[in-house]
Amino acid sequence: MIAYQLSIFAENKPGRLAKVTRILKKGKINIRAMTISTSDAFGVINALVENPESARALLEKEGLTVSLKEVIAVVIEDKPGGLDGLIQLLFEQGINIENAYGFVLESRKKAVFVVDVDQLDQTQKILKNAGFETLDTKALSAIEPFHYMNY
Amino acid sequence: MYWEEAIETMPREKLEALQLERLKKSVEKASGSIFYGDLFKKIGLDPKGITSLEDIRKIPFTTKDDLREHWPYGFLAVPKDDLVRMHSSSGTTGRATVIFHTQSDIDEWTNIVARSMYMTGMRRSDVFQNMMTYGLFTGGLGFHYGAEKVGALIIPAGSGNSKRQIQLMQDFGTTTIHIIPSYALHLTSVFEEVGVDPRRDTQLTRAFLGAEPHSEKTRKKIEEFYGVKAYNSYGLSEMDGPGVAFECPHQNGMHLWEDNFILEIINPDTMEPVAEGEEGEMVLTTLLREGMPILRYRTKDLTRVIPGPCECGRVHRRIERIKGRTDDMLILKGVNIFPIQIEKKLMDIPGVGTNFLIILEREGFNDLMIVRVEVGREFFSGDLKQLEALRRRIVEELKSDILITPKVELVEPGALPKSEGKAVRVVDNRED
Numbered sequence: 001m002i003a004y005q006l007s008i009f010a011e012n013k014p015g016r017l018a019k020v021t022r023i024l025k026k027g028k029i030n031i032r033a034m035t036i037s038t039s040d041a042f043g044v045i046n047a048l049v050e051n052p053e054s055a056r057a058l059l060e061k062e063g064l065t066v067s068l069k070e071v072i073a074v075v076i077e078d079k080p081g082g083l084d085g086l087i088q089l090l091f092e093q094g095i096n097i098e099n100a101y102g103f104v105l106e107s108r109k110k111a112v113f114v115v116d117v118d119q120l121d122q123t124q125k126i127l128k129n130a131g132f133e134t135l136d137t138k139a140l141s142a143i144e145p146f147h148y149m150n151y
Numbered sequence: 152m153y154w155e156e157a158i159e160t161m162p163r164e165k166l167e168a169l170q171l172e173r174l175k176k177s178v179e180k181a182s183g184s185i186f187y188g189d190l191f192k193k194i195g196l197d198p199k200g201i202t203s204l205e206d207i208r209k210i211p212f213t214t215k216d217d218l219r220e221h222w223p224y225g226f227l228a229v230p231k232d233d234l235v236r237m238h239s240s241s242g243t244t245g246r247a248t249v250i251f252h253t254q255s256d257i258d259e260w261t262n263i264v265a266r267s268m269y270m271t272g273m274r275r276s277d278v279f280q281n282m283m284t285y286g287l288f289t290g291g292l293g294f295h296y297g298a299e300k301v302g303a304l305i306i307p308a309g310s311g312n313s314k315r316q317i318q319l320m321q322d323f324g325t326t327t328i329h330i331i332p333s334y335a336l337h338l339t340s341v342f343e344e345v346g347v348d349p350r351r352d353t354q355l356t357r358a359f360l361g362a363e364p365h366s367e368k369t370r371k372k373i374e375e376f377y378g379v380k381a382y383n384s385y386g387l388s389e390m391d392g393p394g395v396a397f398e399c400p401h402q403n404g405m406h407l408w409e410d411n412f413i414l415e416i417i418n419p420d421t422m423e424p425v426a427e428g429e430e431g432e433m434v435l436t437t438l439l440r441e442g443m444p445i446l447r448y449r450t451k452d453l454t455r456v457i458p459g460p461c462e463c464g465r466v467h468r469r470i471e472r473i474k475g476r477t478d479d480m481l482i483l484k485g486v487n488i489f490p491i492q493i494e495k496k497l498m499d500i501p502g503v504g505t506n507f508l509i510i511l512e513r514e515g516f517n518d519l520m521i522v523r524v525e526v527g528r529e530f531f532s533g534d535l536k537q538l539e540a541l542r543r544r545i546v547e548e549l550k551s552d553i554l555i556t557p558k559v560e561l562v563e564p565g566a567l568p569k570s571e572g573k574a575v576r577v578v579d580n581r582e583d
Contacts, residue, residue, distance in 0.1 A: 007533025009526060011562055037535045039542070041560035044535045065526065065563050067533035098536070 001124075001136035003073040004052040005114065008045040009065040012038045020045055020059065027058040032140060033114065035101040046099065048073070048114060050141040071116050072123060073140055075133040078104055078111040086113060086132065093126045095119060112140075152463075154269035155262075158410050159465045166466055170413055171204050173438035178210070181444040184228040186221045207413060207436065212422070212447045218248040218389065226443045229253055234442055239287040240388045240487060250388050253442040257296065260391040263408045264297025267397035270406070270463075271357055271382050273327055275302035278354075280325040282334070283362065283485075284310045289392025290362050290485070294329045297394060303327070310334070313341040321347065324354045328379075331485040332365035335373045335381075336516035342376075350378035359384050361393050362485035364473040383472060389448055390435050396470055404457040404469030411439055414468060415447070416456060419477045428458040432477050433470065451478045479577060483511065483518050488553050490576040493522065496548050502530035502541045506567045513581040520557040522549065528564045 010016035017036070024031060024047075032048040049055045052068055059066045076082045083102070090097065099116040112135065117123045127134055153159045161169070178198040181187040191198065196209055218226065227234075235254050239247045252260070273279070279298045285291035285307065298305050306319055310331075316338065319325065330338075335358065342349055349355055355377050360370065361384035373381045385405050386393035390412060396405035407414050413436040416425050425431040433450045453476065457469040481488045490509060497503050504525030512519045524545060526538065538561055545559045568575070 005533070007531075009531045009538070009563055011560075011566065039535055039539050042538065042542075042562065044533060044538070046533070063563075063565050065528050065531045067531050069533035098534075 001072075001134045001139070002070045002120065003048065003114070003135060003137050003140055004068045005071045005116070006045075006047045006049055006052050006055055006059070007067045007069045008047070008059060009067075010043055010045050012041055012043045017045060019062070020047070020064070023058050023062050023064075024049065024055060027055065029055045029058070030141075033101055033103040033112075035099065037099065046101070046116075048140065050137075052137060069116065070120055071114050072120065072127070073112050073114050073135040074127060075105070075135060076102075076111050076113050078106065078108050082111065083113060089126065089130055089132075090115075090117075090123070093122075095123050095126065152270075153465075154266040159266070159270075159467065161466060163466055166409060167204060169410060170438065173410075174204065174207060174413060174436065175201050177436065177438050177440070177444050178446065180228045180441060181446055184226050184444070186217065186225045187228075187444075187446065204413070207415070207447065208424075210446050212434065212449050213445055214449050215248055215389075215451075218445075223249050226445065227251060228444055229442050237287075238289045238292075238388050238392060248389060250391075251442045252391075256391070256440055256442050259411065259439045260293065260394060261296040261300050263391075263411055264293055264394035265300035266408070267384070267394050268294075268297055268301050268303075268327075268359070270397060270399050270465075271359075271380070272400065273298070273301055273303060273357065277301075277303040277326045278306065278324050279303040279327045279329070280306040280308050280316070280319060280323075282308050282310060282316060282328055282330045289386065289388045290329070293386070293392040293394060294359070313338055314345060317342060317345060317347055320349075320353045320355065326354050327357045327359070328355065328377075329359040329361065329384075331362045332360045332369050332373065333363060333484055333516070333518050335360065335377070336369065339376050339516060349376065353377075355379050357382065361386065363482040364475075367472070385470070385473065387450060387452075389445055389450075390437060391440075395435070399461060399463040399465060401462050403461070404471050406461070406463075406465050406467040407470050409467045412436060413438060414456070414470070416454070425455075427456055430455040430474065449477075451476050451480065453477060481509070481511065481577060481579075483520055483555055486554055488555070492552055493549060494576070496552050497522075497524060497545065500541070500545060500548060502527050503545070504528070504530075504564045506565075507576070508567050509577045511577070511579045511581050518581060520555060521560060522557045523560045523562050523567060525564050525567055526561050 030050045034047045036045050037043055056066045076086050095117055097115050102111055102113040104111045178201050182191050182198050233253045234251045236252045237249055239249050281294050283290040308316055308319055356379055358379045358381040360381050370381045382398040383405055384393050385396040396407035398405050415434040416431040417434055418425050419432040433452050433454050435448050436446050437444050453474040454470045479490050497507055504527040506525045508523045510521040542559050542561050550556045
């Protein structure tokens with residue numbers, strides 16, 4: 001399944017990220033994960049959020065340059081070697097990862113690893129055949145914070 | 152102390168009589184070109200109607216656009232076979248302005264360069280290292296021929312290769328250098344790097360600074376570091392090149408060789424002459440040019456005439472250091488750049504948005520051009536690599552056009568200040 005990540009073009013200077021989070025807060029949009037990649041004077045803020053379509057509309061209304069990027073959110077086990085299983089598989093299949101980040105769903109049990117790859121369809125097929133679960137935007141939004149309940 | 156005492160010190164009335172005699176001939180010659188022939192016919196000007204120096208005002212101004220529009224041969228006043236050389240303005244590509252010379256033109260030009268150098272005390276015994284680009288640019292060959300005429304030993308080093316420049320100075324006892332001021336400042340750090348002190352380890356006594364405007368403070372810095380007297384040099388390819396005006400040992404303004412050129416300073420708004428000593432745009436007329444006479448050329452350079460006689464005894468009037476331009480031409484590392492060139496290049500590159508800003512900074516002794524470019528909203532696909540590729544492409548495309556490697560920064564659409572009316576394309580933060 002495909003998930004959508006917000007990619008925001010931003011100059012590499014104080015205040016740009018603050019503007020993004022301020023707009024998302026005002027729009028009551030929850031952020032699941034975020035990474036920033038920079039190249040000297042400019043960079044890209046990548047954010048996995050609930051309801052990316054309306055987040056994009058809100059950000060663009062404030063003048064930001066936003067693109068919705070297709071990514072794959074893979075569920076992995078939150079234990080030593082959990083990520084390695086996924087990465088070795090992608091490596092063996094010759095899939096190059098352009099960008100990636102992860103977050104924990106359920107401590108010691110489940111985590112999500114988000115990958116940005118060129119060969120989306122092929123990667124999905126490989127993951128499906130290997131039995132990996134992938135989440136789409138809706139599934140990502142629906143995830144309950146299990147770790148609270150475990151206390 | 153004079154290269155041509157009679158010319159350099161002739162009484163003002165005599166100099167003006169000589170100018171008038173030469174002006175008449177120059178206008179006559181010019182009328183043989185397509186451009187001036189048509190122009191004179193159109194406005195009903197008979198070259199014989201020029202009977203006083205004031206009559207020059209009957210002739211319309213000539214601009215760089217005229218030169219471009221009548222490129223390449225529209226200004227030629229002699230058959231092509233009589234030409235022996237061409238030069239072109241520095242930096243610009245596309246339709247550059249081209250100037251053609253006959254042998255006599257080269258000889259006259261060489262003479263005023265030699266006169267300028269001799270004025271500063273350069274003699275046959277001097278070793279002259281010419282650190283300017285040789286080629287289409289007039290600064291290299293113009294000085295080369297002048298120095299040869301003086302009889303000095305020339306090291307035609309050309310530009311760049313800093314360590315070799317220093318080595319040459321040491322190996323061959325260079326006494327005189329011709330150098331772009333910003334490069335002279337840059338070179339100080341190379342001297343320090345290789346552990347050579349120009350005051351102690353070289354025989355340098357004088358420097359000719361040309362190809363870009365600089366301040367008195369920059370001159371002082373160069374004089375201090377190199378242990379030389381530094382002389383300001385003014386020229387433009389349309390008026391031969393270097394040697395149009397030059398400083399004498401009193402270093403108070405540049406004597407403009409009025410036996411070769413008629414000097415006018417006009418108010419660029421009204422086009423009327425300003426009062427003596429007031430600032431305005433310099434307008435020059437060639438008096439001895441055969442191949443391509445140019446009448447009342449608007450240099451776009453702002454300066455003023457320094458009133459009163461010079462202690463050196465030369466009657467040729469002095470102009471002050473160039474204060475700026477009446478157009479938006481930038482001079483960076485001796486290269487002339489028009490913002491429109493950058494705009495044209497940028498707008499041809501897919502992914503570039505609507506606005507850009509050129510920022511000039513001085514980093515240490517280096518001039519740096521930063522071009523901030525808005526990215527097109529529809530171009531952004533969320534990919535940093537794509538942005539980086541766009542940035543590199545812009546650097547390469549600009550470099551191929553302006554010959555300088557700019558630092559390019561991509562900015563968000565709408566990030567650059569919008570100006571009302573004429574867009575602000577250039578911010579010059581260079582300070583001395």
